[in-house]
Amino acid sequence: MADQTFRLPDLGEGLTEAQLVAWRVQEGAHVDVNAPLCDVETAKAVVVIPSPWAGTVQKLHARPGDSVAVGAPLVTIAAQGAPASAEPAAEAAPSTLVGYGPGGPEAGIRRRARVAPSAAVEPSTDVRAAPFVRQMAKEKGVDLAQVTGSGPGGRITKADVDSAAAPAAAASAPSTDGERRISVVGIRKAIARQMVRSVSTIPQFTEFAIFDATNLMAAREQRKASGRPMTPLPYFIAGVVKAVRAYPLMNSSWDESRDEIIVKQPINVGVAVNTSQGLLVPVLRGADKLELEAIAEQSAHLVDGARAGTLPPGQMSGGTITVTNVGASGPVETGTPIINPPECCVVAFGAIKPRPMVVNGQVLARSGAWISISVDHRIVDGALATEFLTALVAELESIRA
Amino acid sequence: MADVVRVVAADDPVRPLFSPAGELTADARGTLGLSPDELRDLYHKMVWIRRTDQEALNLQRQGELGLWGPYQGQEAIHVGTVAALRPTDWIFPSYREFGMGMCRGIDPAEMLTLFRGLSHGPWDPRRYHFAPLVIPVASQVPHAVGMAMGSRFKHGDDVVLSTFGDGATSKGDWHEAMNFAGVFRAPVVFLCQNNRWAISVPLAKQTAGSIAERAQGYGFPGIRIDGNDVLAVLAAVRAAAARARQGDGPYLIEAMTYRMGPHTTSDDPTRYRSETDLERWNVKDPIPRYREWLQGQGLIDEASLAAINREVETAVEATRNRLKSAPVPAAGEAIFGRVYQHPPDSFLEERQEFESSLESN
Numbered sequence: 001m002a003d004q005t006f007r008l009p010d011l012g013e014g015l016t017e018a019q020l021v022a023w024r025v026q027e028g029a030h031v032d033v034n035a036p037l038c039d040v041e042t043a044k045a046v047v048v049i050p051s052p053w054a055g056t057v058q059k060l061h062a063r064p065g066d067s068v069a070v071g072a073p074l075v076t077i078a079a080q081g082a083p084a085s086a087e088p089a090a091e092a093a094p095s096t097l098v099g100y101g102p103g104g105p106e107a108g109i110r111r112r113a114r115v116a117p118s119a120a121v122e123p124s125t126d127v128r129a130a131p132f133v134r135q136m137a138k139e140k141g142v143d144l145a146q147v148t149g150s151g152p153g154g155r156i157t158k159a160d161v162d163s164a165a166a167p168a169a170a171a172s173a174p175s176t177d178g179e180r181r182i183s184v185v186g187i188r189k190a191i192a193r194q195m196v197r198s199v200s201t202i203p204q205f206t207e208f209a210i211f212d213a214t215n216l217m218a219a220r221e222q223r224k225a226s227g228r229p230m231t232p233l234p235y236f237i238a239g240v241v242k243a244v245r246a247y248p249l250m251n252s253s254w255d256e257s258r259d260e261i262i263v264k265q266p267i268n269v270g271v272a273v274n275t276s277q278g279l280l281v282p283v284l285r286g287a288d289k290l291e292l293e294a295i296a297e298q299s300a301h302l303v304d305g306a307r308a309g310t311l312p313p314g315q316m317s318g319g320t321i322t323v324t325n326v327g328a329s330g331p332v333e334t335g336t337p338i339i340n341p342p343e344c345c346v347v348a349f350g351a352i353k354p355r356p357m358v359v360n361g362q363v364l365a366r367s368g369a370w371i372s373i374s375v376d377h378r379i380v381d382g383a384l385a386t387e388f389l390t391a392l393v394a395e396l397e398s399i400r401a
Numbered sequence: 402m403a404d405v406v407r408v409v410a411a412d413d414p415v416r417p418l419f420s421p422a423g424e425l426t427a428d429a430r431g432t433l434g435l436s437p438d439e440l441r442d443l444y445h446k447m448v449w450i451r452r453t454d455q456e457a458l459n460l461q462r463q464g465e466l467g468l469w470g471p472y473q474g475q476e477a478i479h480v481g482t483v484a485a486l487r488p489t490d491w492i493f494p495s496y497r498e499f500g501m502g503m504c505r506g507i508d509p510a511e512m513l514t515l516f517r518g519l520s521h522g523p524w525d526p527r528r529y530h531f532a533p534l535v536i537p538v539a540s541q542v543p544h545a546v547g548m549a550m551g552s553r554f555k556h557g558d559d560v561v562l563s564t565f566g567d568g569a570t571s572k573g574d575w576h577e578a579m580n581f582a583g584v585f586r587a588p589v590v591f592l593c594q595n596n597r598w599a600i601s602v603p604l605a606k607q608t609a610g611s612i613a614e615r616a617q618g619y620g621f622p623g624i625r626i627d628g629n630d631v632l633a634v635l636a637a638v639r640a641a642a643a644r645a646r647q648g649d650g651p652y653l654i655e656a657m658t659y660r661m662g663p664h665t666t667s668d669d670p671t672r673y674r675s676e677t678d679l680e681r682w683n684v685k686d687p688i689p690r691y692r693e694w695l696q697g698q699g700l701i702d703e704a705s706l707a708a709i710n711r712e713v714e715t716a717v718e719a720t721r722n723r724l725k726s727a728p729v730p731a732a733g734e735a736i737f738g739r740v741y742q743h744p745p746d747s748f749l750e751e752r753q754e755f756e757s758s759l760e761s762n
């Protein structure tokens with residue numbers, strides 16, 4: 001057994017970094033060759049990295065959300081069958097492709113080319129630059145040994161020579177007046193892309209209603225008394241599922257390329273979860289096949305997993321309708337949710353609280369909450385949305401303990 | 402004028418084998434004359450090339466390959482085509498026909514050195530009658546026609562097959578090749594793998610009409626077939642090649658299929674296509690489909706399926722290991738080595754300059 005460190009390769013022709021999205025393994029876990037290790041997002045795509053070796057995961061070198069440079073250590077594995085070696089882990093790194101990894105171990109063509117018979121080269125002249133860059137440096141009087149290369153493998157680029165030749169000019173970054181620039185990567189970028197896609201392609205409208213939550217709260221009280229407490233979320237999900245069953249068009253997608261509406265068979269409910277990394281929407285699959293208890297159990301698992309960053313991406317896609325509990329964490333009455341494409345409908349629940357309601361001609365203090373739905377007007381007109389909302393309200397108001 | 406079209410239709414040995422929807426008829430399927438072993442071998446090869454494709458994808462993610470272009474979903478075409486041809490018939494592939502190369506007997510580990518940046522394609526094309534993979538879209542199509550003309554001038558009876566994507570049919574090279582082949586009745590089979598995408602450009606934005614029917618305008622027949630049925634591909638290519646071999650000229654086969662993976666490892670198809678499309682094509686996946694057919698015919702049992710999987714796993718692991726220990730050539734030789742048979746002085750000077758820049762580095 002020897003520890004081998006796997007460094008982030010260039011996954012897409014000339015990339016310099018990737019963001020770690022999620023680990024699929026933990027330290028101490030055994031992995032086989034090609035077992036999925038983690039998901040990373042590059043400037044080009046989100047990809048799964050499979051393990052290059054079989055063995056035990058010794059160390060994860062990055063956390064979800066971290067930006068990892070190409071060539072930087074990603075994971076150390078005590079690899080099975082690898083000879084035990086006195087060399088430190090970094091030295092045992094395997095050959096990756098040429099030019100990979102600023103600062104990473106060099107391997108392949110370049111290293112071998114330099115281990116030529118005439119290897120009597122002083123270490124200080126170990127400068128990496130293309131011939132035309134060397135020529136340029138000579139002309140501008142720049143000593144390449146003093147320049148830090150920003151190119152792949154620490155190679156000195158034309159731009160490096162330019163700025164070394166004119167240090168004053170290079171230092172003049174635009175004045176900022178205290179603003180800060182945050183590079184948009186990973187989940188933020190995915191959210192942005194998804195939201196732009198929604199508002200720029202889906203003509204959506206929103207309808208509101210208040211429902212009487214007295215029965216729902218009574219049911220919760222009763223469960224609490226018998227030691228089986230439940231949050232409102234499972235009730236919301238179950239209500240939405242029942243209303244969708246009556247109005248299947250709410251569970252559909254618009255297929256622009258074929259001028260068709262795809263009515264989805266299973267009801268997969270996306271649950272909007274606020275996490276430290278941003279909004280995530282894990283998906284409760286086949287919610288129409290689940291009893292309330294199972295909905296409660298599985299949705300809690302999804303919410304926890306999303307917050308902990310341990311859900312595989314597969315569990316965050318494939319939703320057919322989304323539920324968002326906007327009243328869960330503050331005094332928010334309601335909002336105008338944005339559809340999560342390619343879905344047709346998103347349902348937002350506000351805070352349940354006592355409010356004056358007219359019952360049998362009398363004003364009474366009852367528990368109530370706002371519901372708002374945003375729907376794709378290409379698929380659903382106001383009349384149908386109203387029917388759906390009416391059914392949803394009726395479902396929630398008729399909850400029995 | 403209408404006569405031209407009628408003549409073309411009369412002299413078409415492929416069309417009678419297919420229904421109007423491009424499905425191989427039950428009669429034609431029954432008269433292919435393949436032994437049970439041969440039928441099982443087609444399955445074995447499809448599983449092998451798919452598993453190798455997946456392994457190449459893994460190797461790219463592990464930093465062992467610079468780039469990879471998956472062909473998942475197109476295995477029936479790769480396997481059926483090679484099985485339909487004689488080993489001496491030439492194949493001119495694009496960049497995605499790795500599986501065809503494997504079926505021609507080229508060591509996949511050797512072929513992968515191309516994607517590892519160690520070679521420009523190390524196999525001897527003359528030995529395998531398999532031309533180098535080419536990146537410039539459609540450039541292989543005129544090459545194939547040229548080779549077919551050569552075969553005719555030599556009075557040989559080898560035919561040439563050129564394969565390309567739907568995107569390639571929009572290129573001028575493609576038109577020139579088709580036209581030339583039609584005029585000179587070159588013994589060439591054009592095989593379009595219509596996988597519905599050219600990177601992110603969908604078929605609907607590629608061509609407004611039918612690709613297969615364009616053949617008529619060039620004076621030879623064409624047909625659109627189910628490219629996810631390995632026996633349909635085999636039957637069509639075999640009949641088209643036989644026709645070309647007996648001197649009746651070119652044929653265009655448009656095999657309908659689907660690129661199930663990304664264009665290459667640098668591509669993210671979720672940005673331009675929906676999962677529902679993929680689900681639709683999953684149902685037509687050539688491998689389970691053919692497996693079910695074999696099972697229905699009583700030609701394969703669980704034990705032989707398991708044996709095939711084991712054999713494929715062993716082969717793939719060996720490929721992986723051979724690739725990782727492939728020798729790294731000296732950079733000068735790798736870049737300059739195979740350009741000229743008799744390099745001019747200026748070229749040698751350049752090579753020398755490059756090599757000394759490595760040493761002083």
Ligand SMILES: Cc1ncc(C[n+]2csc(CCOP(=O)(O)OP(=O)(O)O)c2C)c(N)n1
Pocket residue numbers: 497536537538565566567568569570596598599600660664
């Ligand atoms: C002459 C040329 N133009 C553009 C490209 C970039 N390019 C690479 S693959 C490709 C799409 C080709 O699509 P298609 O012919 O349908 O084949 P597929 O990739 O689907 O197998 C393009 C445009 C290229 N390689 N060569």
